[in-house]
Amino acid sequence: MPNTSTRPKRGRRNRRVPREDPARNELVSRSLESAQQCLFNQDYGTAFVHYLLVLNLAPVLKDFASESFRFTLFKWADELDSLGRIQDLFDCYEQALELFPTDEVIINSMGEHLFRMGFRDEAAGHFHKALKLKPDYPEAKENFYRVANWLVERWHFLMLNDRRRNHKYQQAIQKAVEGGCNTVLDIGTGTGILGMCAKKAGAAEVYACELSKTMYELACEVVTANGMNGRIKILHMKSLEMEVPKDIPKRVSLVVTETVDAGLFGEGIIESLIHAWNHLLLPPQSTQDPSRPPSQAGRVIPAGATVFGMAVQCLEIRRHHRLCVSEIGGLATAAAGELHSPVSCSSEDDSTEPYTTERLSRLPGGYTPLTEPFNALDIDFNNVQELEGLCSREVSRVRLPVTGEGLLDALAVWFQLHLDQQSSLSTGPKEDTCWEQAIYPVQTPHNFPLRPGDELIVEISCRDAYLRLCSVAVARDGREFRLDDCLDPDKPRNNPGPSGNPNPSLNAEAELCSALACLGTEQSSGPRDYTMLECAEMALLNNQPYHDSFRRALAKLITNLKDARSVQGPSQGQGLEVMPLTDPPSGPMDPGPDPFYVLDVSEGFSVLSLMAASQGQVKAYSSVEKTQHQAVLRRLARANGVPEEALEFWLNQVEDEQAVLQRPSREKLWSAIILDCVETCGLVRQKLMEKATLARCLLEDGGQIFPERIVLYGMLVESDTLLLESAVQGQEPTLGFNIAPFINQFTVPVHVFLDLSTLQCRHLSDSVELFILDLMNTNANYTNRDVKVQASASGRVTAVPFWYQIHLNEEISLSTFNQDSHWKQAAVVLHQPLAVREGDWVRLYGKSQLISLKSLKQKLKW
Numbered sequence: 001m002p003n004t005s006t007r008p009k010r011g012r013r014n015r016r017v018p019r020e021d022p023a024r025n026e027l028v029s030r031s032l033e034s035a036q037q038c039l040f041n042q043d044y045g046t047a048f049v050h051y052l053l054v055l056n057l058a059p060v061l062k063d064f065a066s067e068s069f070r071f072t073l074f075k076w077a078d079e080l081d082s083l084g085r086i087q088d089l090f091d092c093y094e095q096a097l098e099l100f101p102t103d104e105v106i107i108n109s110m111g112e113h114l115f116r117m118g119f120r121d122e123a124a125g126h127f128h129k130a131l132k133l134k135p136d137y138p139e140a141k142e143n144f145y146r147v148a149n150w151l152v153e154r155w156h157f158l159m160l161n162d163r164r165r166n167h168k169y170q171q172a173i174q175k176a177v178e179g180g181c182n183t184v185l186d187i188g189t190g191t192g193i194l195g196m197c198a199k200k201a202g203a204a205e206v207y208a209c210e211l212s213k214t215m216y217e218l219a220c221e222v223v224t225a226n227g228m229n230g231r232i233k234i235l236h237m238k239s240l241e242m243e244v245p246k247d248i249p250k251r252v253s254l255v256v257t258e259t260v261d262a263g264l265f266g267e268g269i270i271e272s273l274i275h276a277w278n279h280l281l282l283p284p285q286s287t288q289d290p291s292r293p294p295s296q297a298g299r300v301i302p303a304g305a306t307v308f309g310m311a312v313q314c315l316e317i318r319r320h321h322r323l324c325v326s327e328i329g330g331l332a333t334a335a336a337g338e339l340h341s342p343v344s345c346s347s348e349d350d351s352t353e354p355y356t357t358e359r360l361s362r363l364p365g366g367y368t369p370l371t372e373p374f375n376a377l378d379i380d381f382n383n384v385q386e387l388e389g390l391c392s393r394e395v396s397r398v399r400l401p402v403t404g405e406g407l408l409d410a411l412a413v414w415f416q417l418h419l420d421q422q423s424s425l426s427t428g429p430k431e432d433t434c435w436e437q438a439i440y441p442v443q444t445p446h447n448f449p450l451r452p453g454d455e456l457i458v459e460i461s462c463r464d465a466y467l468r469l470c471s472v473a474v475a476r477d478g479r480e481f482r483l484d485d486c487l488d489p490d491k492p493r494n495n496p497g498p499s500g501n502p503n504p505s506l507n508a509e510a511e512l513c514s515a516l517a518c519l520g521t522e523q524s525s526g527p528r529d530y531t532m533l534e535c536a537e538m539a540l541l542n543n544q545p546y547h548d549s550f551r552r553a554l555a556k557l558i559t560n561l562k563d564a565r566s567v568q569g570p571s572q573g574q575g576l577e578v579m580p581l582t583d584p585p586s587g588p589m590d591p592g593p594d595p596f597y598v599l600d601v602s603e604g605f606s607v608l609s610l611m612a613a614s615q616g617q618v619k620a621y622s623s624v625e626k627t628q629h630q631a632v633l634r635r636l637a638r639a640n641g642v643p644e645e646a647l648e649f650w651l652n653q654v655e656d657e658q659a660v661l662q663r664p665s666r667e668k669l670w671s672a673i674i675l676d677c678v679e680t681c682g683l684v685r686q687k688l689m690e691k692a693t694l695a696r697c698l699l700e701d702g703g704q705i706f707p708e709r710i711v712l713y714g715m716l717v718e719s720d721t722l723l724l725e726s727a728v729q730g731q732e733p734t735l736g737f738n739i740a741p742f743i744n745q746f747t748v749p750v751h752v753f754l755d756l757s758t759l760q761c762r763h764l765s766d767s768v769e770l771f772i773l774d775l776m777n778t779n780a781n782y783t784n785r786d787v788k789v790q791a792s793a794s795g796r797v798t799a800v801p802f803w804y805q806i807h808l809n810e811e812i813s814l815s816t817f818n819q820d821s822h823w824k825q826a827a828v829v830l831h832q833p834l835a836v837r838e839g840d841w842v843r844l845y846g847k848s849q850l851i852s853l854k855s856l857k858q859k860l861k862w
Contacts, residue, residue: 024057027053027057028053028054028057028058028061031050031053031054031057032050032054032061032065034046034047034050035047035050035051035054035068035072036068038050039068039071039072042075044072044075044076044079045076045079047072047076048072048073048076048092051065051068051069051072052095052099055069055099056099059099062099062100066100066103069096069099069100070103070105070106073092073093073096073106073109074109076092077089077092077093077109077113080092081113086117089113090110090113093106093109093110093113097110102133104129104130104131104133104134104137104140105130107126107129107130107133107140108126108127108130108137108139108140108143110126111123111124111125111126111127111130111140111143111147112143114126115143115146115147120147120150120151120214121151121213121214123143123147124144124147124148124151124214127140127143127144127147128144131144142686145748145749145750148746148747148748149748151212151214151215151746152214152215152218152743152746154725154726154751155434156190156191156743157724157725157726157727157728157743157747158434158724158725159258159434160191160193160728160734160739160740160743161434161724161728161729162433162434164425164432165425165433165434166193166734166735167735168419168423168424168425169194169197169256169258169301169419170197170735171423172301172302172419172420172423173194173197173198173201173254173256173301174197174200174201175420176254176294176299176301176420177198177201177202177203177254178201178202179294180253180293180294180295181203181253181254181294181295181299182202182203182204182205182253182295183203183204183205183206183250183251183252183253183254183295184198184199184203184205184206184207184252184253184254184255184256185206185207185208185209185239185248185252185254185255185256185276185280185281186198186206186207186208186209186255186256186257187208187209187239187255187256187257187259187272187276188209188210188211188239188257188258188259188267188272189208189209189210189215189219189234190210190215190219190258191215191218191219191222191739191742191743192208192219192220192222192223192232192234193222193734193735193737193739194256194257194258195207195208195223195232195234195256196222196223196226196228196232196735196737197256197735198254198256199228199231199232200736203254205252206231206232206233207232207233207234207235207248207252208232208233208234208235209234209235209236209237209238209239209242210234210235210236211236211237211238213236216234216236218742218743219234220234221742222737222738222739222742222743225738225741225742226737226738233248235247239272239275239276239280240271240272240275242279242280243279244279244280248280251280251281251282251298252280252281252282252298253281253282253294253295253296253297253298253299254298254299254300254301255273255276255280255281255298255299255300255301256300256301257269257272257273257300257301257302258302259272260305260415260417261357261438262355262357262413262414262427262435262436262437262438263354263355263357263413263438263466263467264305264307264379264415264438264467265462265465265466265467266355266438266466268465269381270387270390270391270465271465273300273381273384273387274384274387274388276300277298277384277387278384281298281299281300282296282297282298283297283298284297284298284299284382284383284384285297285299299382300381300382301419301420302381302417302418302419302420303380303381303382303418303419303420303421304378304379304380304381304382304418305378305379305381305415305416305417305418306375306377306378306379306415306416306418307375307376307377307378307379307413307414307415307467308373308374308375308376308413308414308415308416308428309373309374309376309411309412309413309440309458309469310369310370310371310372310373310374310411310412310413311369311370311371311400311402311408311410311411311412311450311456311458311471312360312367312368312369312370312409312410312411312412313367313368313370313404313406313407313408313409314360314363314365314366314367314368314409314410315365315409316363316364316365316367317358317363317367317409317410317439317441318407318409318441318447319538319539319542320341320441320535320536320538320539321340321341321343321409321410321441321442321443321535321538322339322340322341322441322442322443322444322538323336323338323339323340323538323541323542324447324542325541325542325544327544328541328544328547328607328611329547329548329550329551329607329608329611330551330611330614331607331610331611331614331636331640332639332640333636334639335635335636335638335639335640336531336632336635336636337530337531337632337635338445338530338531339530339531339532339533339538339541339632340443340530340532340533340538341356341441341443341532341533341534341535341538342532342533342534342535343355343356343439343440343441343443343535344441344443345440345466345468345469345470352532354440354466354467354468354469355413355438355439355440356438356439356441356535357436357437357438357439358436358437358439359429359436359437360412360429360437361429361430361758362755362758362759363755363758364755364757364758364819365819367412368404368406369403369404370402370403370404370405370406370408370450370456371400371401371402371403371404371456372400372401372403374398374400376398376413376460376467376469377460377462377467390462390465391462391463391464391465393461393462395459395460395461396459396460396461397457397458397459397460398457398458398460399455399456399457399475400455400456400457400458401454401455402450402451402452402453402454402455402456402474403452404450404452405449405450405451405452406449406450407447407448407449407450408442408447408448408449408450408456408471408474408483409441409442410439410440410441410442411439411440411442411458411469411471412429412437412438412439412440413437413438413439413440413467413469414426414427414428414429414435414437414438415427416428438467440468440469440470440471442471442483444483444484445484445530448474448481448483450474453476454474454475454476455474455475455476456471456473456474457471457472457473457474457475457480458470458471458472459472471483531628531629531631531632533604533605533629534604534605536604536680536822537604537605539680539822540604540605540606540822541605541607542822543820543821543822544820545814545818545820546814546820546821546822547607547608547611549808549812549813549814550608550611550674550706550808551611552812553706553808553809553812554598554608554611554612554615554672554706555615556809556811556812557671557672557704557809558596558612558615558617558618558671560702561596561671561700561702561703562617564701564702565593593617594668595617595618595619595646596617596618596619596671596672597618597619597620597621597668597669597670597671598612598613598618598619598620598621598670598671598672598673598674599620599621599623599650599670599672599673599674600612600620600621600622600623600674601623601650601673601674601675601676601691602623602674602675602676603623603676603685604624605624605626605629605632606622606623606624606674606676607633607636608674609621609622609623609624609633609647609674610622610633610636610637610640610642610647612672612674613637613642613643613646613647614640614641614642618646618671619645619646619648620646620647620648621647621648621649621650622647622648622649622650623649623650623651624649624651625649625651630649633647634647668700669698669699669700669703670695670698670699670700670703671699671700671702671703671704672699672703672704672705672706673695673698673699673703673704673705673706674705674706675688675691675692675695675705675706675707675775677707677710677775677806678710678804678806678816678823680753680822680823680824681752681753681824681826682752682753682754682802682803682816682823682824682825682826683750683752683826684710684773684804688773688775689773689775689778689781692705692775692776693778695775696775696776704776704809705775705776706808707775707806707807707808707813707814708774708775708776708807708808708809709772709773709774709775709776709780709807710772710773710775710804710805710806710807711769711771711772711773711804711805711807712769712770712771712772712773712802712803712804713767713768713769713770713802713803713804713805713817714767714768714770714800714801714802714803714828714844715763715764715765715766715767715768715789715800715801716763716764716765716789716791716797716800716836716842717759717761717762717763717764717797717798717799717800717801717827718761718762718764718795718796718797718798718833719759719760719761719762719798719799719827720760720798721759721760721761722751722759722761722798722799722827722829723798723799723829723833725751726747726748726749726751726829727740727743727744727747727831728740728743728744747831749828749829749831750826750827750828750829751799751826751827751829752824752826753824753826754801754824754825754826754827755824755825756801756803756817756825756827757817757819759801761799761801762793762795763792763793764791764792764793764794764795764797764836765789765790765791765792765842766790766792768787768789769787770785770787770802770844771785784845785845786843786844786845787843787844787845788841788842788843788844789841789842789843789844790839790840790841790842791836791837791838791839791840791841791842792838793838794836794837794838795835795836796833796834796835796836797830797833797834797835797836797842798829798830798833799827799828799829799830800827800828800830800844801825801826801827802825802826802827802828803815803816803817803823803825803826804816804817804823
């Protein structure tokens, strides 16, 4: 029984109920009222301060004020961002998170700011935290997938799945270590696989360095999981910053690295190896002292490389790098001047990237070799004098016999990586390899046809540690023609279309302008005057069906609106009253009927506003922002007879880029708003439906959003290629190491920038309609949809590629999946393939919560 003699414990006093503080309550009430008034007046900074005061003094109001507080924070953060007050921006987020530490929306928003400012690792941490708080939060999931592509690039998966490449590296490292190289440095370790190969082979000391914080942390996890923690020292730094004995105790006898890109030198291997030979490696084996043991001499794996090149004709390359058409949506292009992509190794400009990368075997339309492969360069990574003299080498010229007939579009470059004297890896276009090829596009102002018997003259140099190959001239019949000259030596110049054939629609005036432009080029001794557009922007300009469709759709809308006005009289602006931040300046407009107002908010360079202005009685506004690009549109307007006052640049007049969608003036509404709905990568743009909702409020009666509707299509496919690009495959460890569980954390379910026409896959179903987004009628949209797809063949469903049919109106539409499209396609990849038999039905479940279709696609379930 209980000890009854025990003294009873003193009970707790009842807590006193806090007394009401009238002064405090009055302050909270007034501050809350002030916050709401400031919010109404768009004084977000002051509103934010008032909300902070209210919620710190009265935490019980958090639930009541959370939505308004978030809205105020996000608006104030955007203002601070536009003003460059970055520290103040993050201070505001820190204060907000003190009040709402588990608010996934605020955490995700802070991650978005961090990502835009280049803090990818920190951004990933915020997105991951938001997902932990709310696993089904679509925006955080979408953002995490986006940042995962930056943090762990997709080629890591391809390389780890490339068994031949892995085995050859392992063999070369094992041979070197067994031969006496017992101290090893792995430069750019990635997952740590090469360093672990050295340790497994018996190296006494292994060091590794990695610049990426994410990959450094990943490598540490992998090394620990494989029982090598403490046996391999991993440093989070560039090898160029490493010193002996500060970072490693002594010089090493072997450096292993794969810091090479498709153009061999693009990841800085030359600079890294020069520094390593001078500061981190033992001196190389000397022929004068061959008796020195390998442990006392330095060497590098790979030992060297041979670079090869080949001239090619390829429409897909051409249309992404230079203007191929003489007319865009009814506008002659001669006055635009020379337009090309920023990829060029011209001797006139070292600021551009000398090459891009492509997998030649997967280019739509293929390619045609115009020369045999040629040897462009040999480099010995074990000769420091050769490495140091590379950039000071004189420009060399090679003369290549032309073996095929066609237009010169590019030089394709690949290399053979010599791991040691016996083993090598090739990145050639006919090899089954994880590598792409380097593409050096020809950026001459006109196409130049080659034919057998010609000689192509190519200059090769290594300025600024980049390998640069530049096609400069053609030798024909004993004469030399520079490629930047105007005319084909055999026939008059006529601007060919994208297919390479002269465009018969080029009118005499435009041809005369082109000839005069050529004459000016020939007489000028200075550098060529040109305008650079991104590769995707060049492909868009060359997309004639896209512009022709918009021209017809705009013409039909303007005609209908004119007819309506003629019946009803001048229309009065109707709809939601939205006050602009600023009114456009009043320009000299021709007297006559009120114009129709058209706003083009396309991303990047777009001529759609100019096409609208050319319709007549239209005042068009363009969102083109760069001064040089605006100048191109103005030149095109003058050359095509478009009045100067008919085209304005909207961002020149809007104080806040976030408020692009507003009225053209207090009294007017838009006749048409053109939204850029689909990203080049193959995904619908973020917050599209929110923009469409606002745009509908700004339209006059009969006005229209372009496009009015987007339909998502997809199909079931079996594709081992997509699996290899998405995750490390198979149950067996990679070279005996447990790597897959760690790097596969960064697997993303949606793959972008796909060319479905050349993707290695088996179609397991017909294409089906998966989802619809109606931008003009929200009642036509649905939030959930089940789609049953019947398998037309037996196999394993590994992915659902998708694309869009973009409906400008009821009669005119565009597909993002055709040979002229500037868009790529995307695909949802299944982590676990689904076995099906012919005739089986597969259920696809789509769900929308009024979010972007980009997130919706990630919600497709099987």
